[in-house]
Amino acid sequence: MMRREQILNGAVLLGLIAVPLWAWSSGEPFIITLATKVAVLGLAGVGLNIALGTGGLVSLGHAAFFGIGGYAMGILASHAQQYVPLFEWPLLVEGTKSMPVIWLVAIVFSGLAALLIGALSLRTSGVYFIMITLAFAQMLYYFAISWPAYGGEDGMAIYVRNSFPGLNTLDPIQFFAITFVILCMTLWFNARLVRSPFGTALAAARQNAERVEAVGIDPYKLRLAAFVISGMITGLAGALFADLNRFVSPTMFGWHLSGELIVFVILGGTGRLLGPVVGAAIFITLEHVLGGISEYWQIFLGVLLLGVVLVARGGVIAVIAGKGVAHD
Amino acid sequence: MTIILLIEQVLNGLQFGVMLFLMAAGLTLVFGVMGLINLAHGSLYMVGAFAAAAVAGATGSFLLAMAAALGAAAIAGVIVEMLVIRRLYDRDHLDQVLATFALILIFSEGTRWIFGSFPLYLNIPPYLSGPITLPGDIQYPLYRLVIIGVGLLVAAGLFLLISRTRLGIRIRAGESDREMIAALGVNISVLYTIVFALGAALAGLAGALVGAIQSVQVGMGEPVLILAFVVIVIGGIGSITGALVGSLLVGLTDTLGRTLLPVLFGTFMEASAATTVGAAIASMLIYILMAVVLIFRPTGLYGAR
Amino acid sequence: MTDVVLSCTKISKAFGALQASKDVSLDLQAGEIHALIGPNGAGKSTLIRQISGAMKPDRGTVHFLGHDVTRLSAIERARLGLGRSFQISSVIPDFTVLQNVALAVLGDEGNSFHFFRDLLKGRPTVERAETCIARVGLEDRRAVRAADLAHGERRRLEIATALALEPRAFLLDEPMAGMGAEGASEMTRLLDTLRHEAPILLIEHDMDAVFALANRISVLVYGEIIATGTSDEIRSNAEVRRAYLGEEETA
Amino acid sequence: KVGMITTLSGGGAGLGIDVRDGFLLAVKQSGNSDIEVVVEDDQRKPEIAVQLADKMIQSEKVDVLTGIIWSNLAMAVVPSATAQGKFYLSPNAGPSQLAGEGCHENYFNVAWQNDNLHEGAGAYAKDAGFKNTFILAPNYPAGTDALAGYKRFYEGELAGEVYTKLGQTDYAAEIAQIRASGADSVFFFLPGGMGISFLKQYSDSGIDLPVVGPAFSFDQGILQAVGDAALGIKNTSQWSKDIDNPANNAFVESFQAEYGRLPSLYASQGFDTANLLLSAMGKADIDDADAFRAALKEADFDSVRGDFEFGPNNHPIQDIYVREVIKEGDVLTNKIVGVALEDRGDAYAEKCKM
Amino acid sequence: MTLLSLSDVTASYGAAQALFGVSLTVDEGDVVALMGRNGMGKTTTIRTICRMMPVKSGEVRFRGRSINRVPSHRVARMGIGLVPEGRRCFANLTVEENLVAAARPGDWNFASVSQLFPRLAERHDQIAASLSGGEQQMLAIGRALMTNPTLLILDEATEGLAPIVRQEIWNAVRTLKATSALAILVVDKSIKELASVADHAVIIERGKDVWTGPISGISKDVTDRFLGV
Numbered sequence A: 001m002m003r004r005e006q007i008l009n010g011a012v013l014l015g016l017i018a019v020p021l022w023a024w025s026s027g028e029p030f031i032i033t034l035a036t037k038v039a040v041l042g043l044a045g046v047g048l049n050i051a052l053g054t055g056g057l058v059s060l061g062h063a064a065f066f067g068i069g070g071y072a073m074g075i076l077a078s079h080a081q082q083y084v085p086l087f088e089w090p091l092l093v094e095g096t097k098s099m100p101v102i103w104l105v106a107i108v109f110s111g112l113a114a115l116l117i118g119a120l121s122l123r124t125s126g127v128y129f130i131m132i133t134l135a136f137a138q139m140l141y142y143f144a145i146s147w148p149a150y151g152g153e154d155g156m157a158i159y160v161r162n163s164f165p166g167l168n169t170l171d172p173i174q175f176f177a178i179t180f181v182i183l184c185m186t187l188w189f190n191a192r193l194v195r196s197p198f199g200t201a202l203a204a205a206r207q208n209a210e211r212v213e214a215v216g217i218d219p220y221k222l223r224l225a226a227f228v229i230s231g232m233i234t235g236l237a238g239a240l241f242a243d244l245n246r247f248v249s250p251t252m253f254g255w256h257l258s259g260e261l262i263v264f265v266i267l268g269g270t271g272r273l274l275g276p277v278v279g280a281a282i283f284i285t286l287e288h289v290l291g292g293i294s295e296y297w298q299i300f301l302g303v304l305l306l307g308v309v310l311v312a313r314g315g316v317i318a319v320i321a322g323k324g325v326a327h328d
Numbered sequence B: 001m002t003i004i005l006l007i008e009q010v011l012n013g014l015q016f017g018v019m020l021f022l023m024a025a026g027l028t029l030v031f032g033v034m035g036l037i038n039l040a041h042g043s044l045y046m047v048g049a050f051a052a053a054a055v056a057g058a059t060g061s062f063l064l065a066m067a068a069a070l071g072a073a074a075i076a077g078v079i080v081e082m083l084v085i086r087r088l089y090d091r092d093h094l095d096q097v098l099a100t101f102a103l104i105l106i107f108s109e110g111t112r113w114i115f116g117s118f119p120l121y122l123n124i125p126p127y128l129s130g131p132i133t134l135p136g137d138i139q140y141p142l143y144r145l146v147i148i149g150v151g152l153l154v155a156a157g158l159f160l161l162i163s164r165t166r167l168g169i170r171i172r173a174g175e176s177d178r179e180m181i182a183a184l185g186v187n188i189s190v191l192y193t194i195v196f197a198l199g200a201a202l203a204g205l206a207g208a209l210v211g212a213i214q215s216v217q218v219g220m221g222e223p224v225l226i227l228a229f230v231v232i233v234i235g236g237i238g239s240i241t242g243a244l245v246g247s248l249l250v251g252l253t254d255t256l257g258r259t260l261l262p263v264l265f266g267t268f269m270e271a272s273a274a275t276t277v278g279a280a281i282a283s284m285l286i287y288i289l290m291a292v293v294l295i296f297r298p299t300g301l302y303g304a305r
Numbered sequence C: 001m002t003d004v005v006l007s008c009t010k011i012s013k014a015f016g017a018l019q020a021s022k023d024v025s026l027d028l029q030a031g032e033i034h035a036l037i038g039p040n041g042a043g044k045s046t047l048i049r050q051i052s053g054a055m056k057p058d059r060g061t062v063h064f065l066g067h068d069v070t071r072l073s074a075i076e077r078a079r080l081g082l083g084r085s086f087q088i089s090s091v092i093p094d095f096t097v098l099q100n101v102a103l104a105v106l107g108d109e110g111n112s113f114h115f116f117r118d119l120l121k122g123r124p125t126v127e128r129a130e131t132c133i134a135r136v137g138l139e140d141r142r143a144v145r146a147a148d149l150a151h152g153e154r155r156r157l158e159i160a161t162a163l164a165l166e167p168r169a170f171l172l173d174e175p176m177a178g179m180g181a182e183g184a185s186e187m188t189r190l191l192d193t194l195r196h197e198a199p200i201l202l203i204e205h206d207m208d209a210v211f212a213l214a215n216r217i218s219v220l221v222y223g224e225i226i227a228t229g230t231s232d233e234i235r236s237n238a239e240v241r242r243a244y245l246g247e248e249e250t251a
Numbered sequence D: 001k002v003g004m005i006t007t008l009s010g011g012g013a014g015l016g017i018d019v020r021d022g023f024l025l026a027v028k029q030s031g032n033s034d035i036e037v038v039v040e041d042d043q044r045k046p047e048i049a050v051q052l053a054d055k056m057i058q059s060e061k062v063d064v065l066t067g068i069i070w071s072n073l074a075m076a077v078v079p080s081a082t083a084q085g086k087f088y089l090s091p092n093a094g095p096s097q098l099a100g101e102g103c104h105e106n107y108f109n110v111a112w113q114n115d116n117l118h119e120g121a122g123a124y125a126k127d128a129g130f131k132n133t134f135i136l137a138p139n140y141p142a143g144t145d146a147l148a149g150y151k152r153f154y155e156g157e158l159a160g161e162v163y164t165k166l167g168q169t170d171y172a173a174e175i176a177q178i179r180a181s182g183a184d185s186v187f188f189f190l191p192g193g194m195g196i197s198f199l200k201q202y203s204d205s206g207i208d209l210p211v212v213g214p215a216f217s218f219d220q221g222i223l224q225a226v227g228d229a230a231l232g233i234k235n236t237s238q239w240s241k242d243i244d245n246p247a248n249n250a251f252v253e254s255f256q257a258e259y260g261r262l263p264s265l266y267a268s269q270g271f272d273t274a275n276l277l278l279s280a281m282g283k284a285d286i287d288d289a290d291a292f293r294a295a296l297k298e299a300d301f302d303s304v305r306g307d308f309e310f311g312p313n314n315h316p317i318q319d320i321y322v323r324e325v326i327k328e329g330d331v332l333t334n335k336i337v338g339v340a341l342e343d344r345g346d347a348y349a350e351k352c353k354m
Numbered sequence E: 001m002t003l004l005s006l007s008d009v010t011a012s013y014g015a016a017q018a019l020f021g022v023s024l025t026v027d028e029g030d031v032v033a034l035m036g037r038n039g040m041g042k043t044t045t046i047r048t049i050c051r052m053m054p055v056k057s058g059e060v061r062f063r064g065r066s067i068n069r070v071p072s073h074r075v076a077r078m079g080i081g082l083v084p085e086g087r088r089c090f091a092n093l094t095v096e097e098n099l100v101a102a103a104r105p106g107d108w109n110f111a112s113v114s115q116l117f118p119r120l121a122e123r124h125d126q127i128a129a130s131l132s133g134g135e136q137q138m139l140a141i142g143r144a145l146m147t148n149p150t151l152l153i154l155d156e157a158t159e160g161l162a163p164i165v166r167q168e169i170w171n172a173v174r175t176l177k178a179t180s181a182l183a184i185l186v187v188d189k190s191i192k193e194l195a196s197v198a199d200h201a202v203i204i205e206r207g208k209d210v211w212t213g214p215i216s217g218i219s220k221d222v223t224d225r226f227l228g229v
Ligand SMILES: Nc1ncnc2c1ncn2[C@@H]1O[C@H](COP(=O)(O)OP(=O)(O)OP(=O)(O)O)[C@@H](O)[C@H]1O
Pocket: C015, C018, C020, C038, C039, C040, C041, C042, C043, C044, C045, C046, C047, C087, E123, E126, E130, E131, E132, E133, E134, E135, E160
């Protein structure tokens, strides 16, 4: 059963490269954009999955980190674009259009935010946790809307994609390659993490925190670490997403986005390594295919999602690959 | 700011709170009692408002419209419960979130398909409209007083139902162990259908009542849904008292924050900056409130510990 | 034999009007099994909770291995070597028996913040876990999910987990509960050897086991210790008979 | 080939549908078979709009983009679309950046600069002799712009200036402030459901100060939902269904015949957008961008709002009317009662360096 | 008269089969002990009787009627009262609410249960979650009695009870047996105590019944083979 999931995972990743390559050779750049979107939102979902799938921390506020990542990109790039330093005191900090630097900043700041939000939110659990994470994301959302310096609700357009040494990021396929490599590296990290002592203890704390305490491990610290890692990955995805669109806006902080990330994770299979990627792929494909069919396409989307929950228990991966490492 | 205005704003805050409670009541019932996260609660609210608007448009009767709202939402609730929700009780919260999220899509776009994309008309009947004068010469809309009355009635009724009746005990027993309460001879499925329908009817009633002073349109349920969740989480899930206290707290915080913060900032800031900054913080205020409450009381004000 | 490993002094705890512990003083010496018996609701589990750190006493102190641990959390006490089993089995349902025990080994090793090492490929960890599993007789079931175990098997897993912590003292709350006659006698044998590794504070309603094992027995009634003594002393104590044993056990 | 990105699902769908219907009606009436329109739903999400724009440009290879309703979506799409050499004709949103520093020769706004209707309201307030107005708007860029636009022409005192939460539904607190402020009039900009809620609650509060606002809250699509609460209220608009010119009369009639409802402001804007495009197509080939741009700039079409021409920043110079909400039989609608501003351009044109 | 009969019942947890053909009967007024080592399928048998899990093959009859397809709550109303393994009290309800939640009219009511377990009456306002283990066990028994069943099923009902309380419960069972037609199916680990109340015994091994007969007929040989004592 485990094997089947591994084969499936391989197939999914292959598919995720094959489709844009095919699109590239047949001159369909938009398909590449879609594949990039799958990779980026899948990456955000992978981040969430560490908290949600492995750690059992249902965060309805991951948009906070996604948005922070996005704004890290937006703020740095817009300053670089206008040749205005971010601030001059106590030391001069310039904007930048270099992706690696932006990523680093996105990871650091979303990690810090996750540390703060996590430290406070993890005092609660269950539905209270869902809501308090939502609360923090909503605070940032309203802040971003009414904060005029960086565009408020209008957001910020960054006309030219940021640069990556040695690559032409404006070429869709090259930008896709960047996101895909990052996704794969994160997946590899995630796979190691799940089997590591940390991952094991985290999964144990999800199921029975009292037991974990009794063996002398502090679940709070485990969860906080998981939440921070999760936030950092989602933040990185946010920076990439902003670069994909060359645009950031407060909707990146919106609860719809948090909700969609959760949908990706469940749709693919909670706690499955590639669950979020599969979920994102299905969701985005549906969105674009159904959107062309009818003005009322969301009805069909709703019915399909409902079908998945009711019939395909444990997500699409569970249906194809069997329960295996299921968490029922 | 005069004292009279302050009193009036406090009254507005309380009134807004009761209105929130009306929205949150059905949600607490279903969520606290049956352990189900029902994101589609807002959709049932919308169904109630649309049913009321349609019936009011056809018959001109406000009371019939309210009855229609109750009925339509309850029927929608029964159908949804039997087709979907029933299969979700023993699932974890995540599956419930996804399934009811799907229901939102179906309800919203379905409603738009039937009623079109434009807001509908639903208004206060003449015998309830206009202001009356309260002591202290405060002009206050009669209809809002009616909402306060209905809200308090619903609160009392629910409280008695849950804590004092055998039905309430059984429902709560089912929340703790469904299989066991069934093995003791209680038909928990029917019970749950009834509760869900009741919760839906309350949502529908809230939608219709509130719809008369707000706009009846597709998507009207979403902001309400979030607010209602905020309310019941602050109050403590499963507690009717908590939901009431939570609503009042949120109502007061929001209303007073909106009016007082800009004034407060105005004392040390330039006026137009104060209004924007004040308004910005005011819009975050209830989330700040919720976070603070949960940090100090991780299961809400009246939640079980 | 007179080294005191664990002691509590004048512990009191009230739930509202109910005094669940009243000035309870108790100690556990190296190499012994000290049984704590008493009617249902006497406050035995409450006492264990206060000793293990899951609950704070209103008054009184707890000393463990010479440290005052009254202010330490349950986690810190577990790390000092206080192993406990729960009255109601507490396992990780989705983990296999082996994973459950390996988790405890991990807790004992005290470094759960390893992000890359594969837990189940760590030889020493797995070997230690397997020894513990074998000692409770679950070796055939090591790859079964804990959720799929029968009740009695789960009780054994609970003990295996406590063993894996290599504690300096055991707090066992009704380890025999739910075990068949066969299991109970196996468990009795196991505990008998265990006492030499670490002393045991044992709560148990299975009097056959208690009388067979205990070096000392304390009887808790309404939150107070009414008697402490050897098996024979307790068996013949009239007050204990009336409050707890009833007539048959003494026959 | 035209790519239309507009909002067809979710809460704000009514506006997008009207723009689309107005646009398609004009295309149909022209009988011009050279024009192909691809319509996509942006769900009112900027990210989706950006991706759709990419799709239209990269895969559909459209020449002209149009359709966006919301300023924030326009800000997301327009700059990069025009940077890629595409034409963008805005049928609704007109954010100030795109009128000022961010203007572009390929960007044409066929509706208004965002401030226009608010400026009209301010001008009306001045003419009507309001001395002490209470003004409110949601706290987001369009809201601050609205109040700024109003203040640009209004000359009296402000009894109060309040920013509300975006999406707010209960206005009891603001209404109490209005009552206590001693204002002699109220100006508000609350688009969509917010405006409906405000007006219903305002009329139920018993305050009867004159209210003025931009047309958005009094538009055909929304007016029935507001109900009698709106009767008699003055609002400002660049279009009204009773503007008496042949183009408009024909438009109102044919729209009603085609779709069975009265056209809205948005429908008129969609209709004008299509006609502008058609007029340019008649004069120049789209492949000759310079010629086509010049043809667009001439604005040589019969606008339903009468005179229409582009200013230096490709934004309209047009009259802003004052309308009053009236009842025609059972149906609420608007009637023009005056002109607030004549040949109004916008405040940002000089910042535009094209 | 036969009250309950199982013939060749099989059942599985997902893919894992747990019962491989269990047959047994309980007559009116009869006390039957269900015995077997840990994990042999006693609880599973009981779960199939109470319809908490589906019967894969074979038949469960109660009062002459097949209940293979009758939903759980109906079976309970036909007169089966269950004291489940692991107590399963309604944690968020008070003691009294636990008792009245499923009560049906009959001889057993709050007063008579309080008499049987005075401890429960003392703590009637306490939330079940905070009861001691033994108190919860009493509550579970009281709760089942309050449904006034004709067949009472006790799955390890004396687990964790003080010896003196256990004796009281067995005494109560003996009294019930003597004064009413209540039939009882009982699982318990103490063979000695079972012997003093049960009429018949059924021993299960690996999901099959392997020995049935009067309880007095259990020989040393049988206990050695099947019960491992
Ligand atoms: N959180 C609590 N709130 C109120 N009362 C409590 C709480 N926890 C325990 N009690 C009460 O304290 C008393 C002692 O409980 P405890 O669990 O310690 O008993 P015990 O001796 O372990 O009994 P048993 O042998 O039945 O397990 C009981 O009467 C119980 O109901």
